[in-house]
Amino acid sequence: MRSRVNIYNVLSLLFSVLPFIIYLFMYPRMPRNVGIHYNFNDVADRFVDKSSPEVWLLCGISLISFIIMLMLQPYLSRQFKSEEGSVIMECLPGLFTLLITLVFSIIGICFLLKA
Template sequence: MRSKLNFSNVLSFLISALPFVIYQFMYSTMPRNIAIHYNFNDVADRFVDKSNPEVWLLCGFSFISFIIMLTLQPYFSRQFKSEKGSAIMESLPGLFTLLITLVFSIIGICFLLKA
């Protein structure tokens, strides 16, 4: 079963691409070494070069979560089927995708802004 192209999926994709866009704009102004891990006291304890693949991975968590949620949408659609076929129940898989993508995108953006 193929997931249909709808507004929430398109919006989720755009939100998942946002950390990459911000990274590209900030790249020239970022310091050479950026903090990639913080301890419980909010003190940076691991630094990498700004072009390190780990930075791309942190930016890509939102896109990875979008892909995972997109592949799970058919399962969620079957779980939320109602006899009445209400519009709210049918839109829940797309809203879940949007919510999860938004959370991971915010995490990636906060990481970039703190760098």
């Protein structure tokens, strides 16, 4: 049986916890109330306390996406299986996991840097 741990999953995990690390370092310097929702003019129109569960959720969205993609990897592996066994096709599930996790991690980090 092949090991499920590969470099793409390790990188995805690191990217998914990065918003939490940034949040913990920024927490003492953050204002008491942070903007949680922005309108089209990029003006905050909803504020919550900096220790609110909503702030934790925005940090954790990358970790949630990583877990979901990790659970989908067996299905994706079956979908991308090729007869010739090319290396690229075998790497695609891990690359998709990395891409999705990176996108949500960047969203969380942008939120924190705007706070």
